[in-house]
Amino acid sequence: MALWGGIEAGGTKFVCAVGTGPDDIRAMERIPTTTPEATIGEALAFFQAQRRQLGPLSALGIASFGPVELHPESPKYGFITSTAKPGWRDTDMLGAFRRALDIPVGFDTDVNGAALGEYHWGAAQGLDTFIYLTVGTGIGGGGLINGRLMHGMLHPEMGHFRLPRDPRTDPFPGGCPFHGDCFEGLASGPAMEKRWGQRAESLPAEHPAWALEAHYIALALSSYICTVSPQRIILGGGVMAQRHLFPLVHAGVRQVLNDYIQAPALTEHIASYIVPPTLGERAGVLGALALARAT
């Protein structure tokens, strides 16, 4: 069976793996994200070592932080483009790995990668239109529509539109440097930390932070539901590790939509409509393997 390589390229670490799926990860390594030269160099060293040990790789997949260029016809295809991360602007990710490893390389956003992993092996099996949203340091979304990964003009930026905010109940003005109180500005992990003065993971389950967090997530999901009518929504990322958020989000979406859209998924079965990722922690790197597989 063909062996693939995968890289979940994140702003704090690159997770590299070789294998064929969730039950068959042959090797895995975490590399801190420093400079492109050092980080890409270490990742290359990992794959070259694995090739010597495990045999040839038929393809590599890269699920990358962004913004990234996804149009194959662009001269910057496979680049990280206008990122604020120091040193990484205009980095030719795909090219670096393709030249050094001389194998086909699949390339997409981190969230599209995670979505593809959930599609092959997780919570989105058999669906052709669904959204994968991550609520962590940032908020980002991807998914499949009509059976293909979401691209369009660039790629979705699902954390950066405006939600209603009532300054009487939430005076925190939001933390997005571009938009203030966009979804990410209100509901990312760092936004929670700024609003409440402590890290999200240290807020107890009965803290009012969680009802407000669920409210914003419900507003955002309602907007995605009205816009693309997904068959399911998968919610991952550090903040969603708080599983008690899920029932709050279910109730919130029902309240916001108010039974306007008559679909059993939204009325009777919302607990299986808005779900955690099945692949958990490894969704990212398995997504990268799925990108390799699709190449």
Added chain:
Amino acid sequence: MALWGGIEAGGTKFVCAVGTGPDDIRAMERIPTTTPEATIGEALAFFQAQRRQLGPLSALGIASFGPVELHPESPKYGFITSTAKPGWRDTDMLGAFRRALDIPVGFDTDVNGAALGEYHWGAAQGLDTFIYLTVGTGIGGGGLINGRLMHGMLHPEMGHFRLPRDPRTDPFPGGCPFHGDCFEGLASGPAMEKRWGQRAESLPAEHPAWALEAHYIALALSSYICTVSPQRIILGGGVMAQRHLFPLVHAGVRQVLNDYIQAPALTEHIASYIVPPTLGERAGVLGALALARAT
């Protein structure tokens, strides 16, 4: 050349046509929407008369008001389902025409029809991911994503998500019976009429109504842009007949997104990114012909 039939099935009128495209409409008729029996009966009589005169039709397309059932595997495929319009709940549109005319029938939402028309003959030629939004009696949206019409769980309901509203500058609580101040509740033609006490078409161009209307449209479009990253957005419907809204919407979207998404379409070329439909008044019925063509 094959001749198609098309029906733009609206809540106030059915527009029926026979032809092959915008430059070749052989016959057209407007039928008031009364009961399903009477309205469908008249439409059938029109197509039967045209067949006798112009020759056989190779397919019919129906672009319908909704909600509609679009899953071919559903027993209610081709039905108008849970509409509030008296008498029309659970109407088998597709079945009625297929049985009587005995030709293939394509069926979709009115806005997906209009989008397909613009794709073949109008403002969306050559694009694979774009949105068509109508701002009229209601607000609805459709479009193509990855080259195929937007369906998903049901179909988009792009007018019914929440936007930020500042009650100090806009005390009107919104007119949607389900959501109050959703996009449609704030910005449809009837919402403008309720807010300002006169029909939208009678408000002069310098009235503050238009800046507020453009603001809400800009917020909604920004949300679609972040969610699906369309390559273009086409804005139709009665309210958008006010062409002076377009520059206001362009400026509003730029202000809301604040150059976060670095795409020339959003920065330099926004006037060709958010555009009126090319097919104008006839977008609906031409869309229905396009649905027939795609069948």
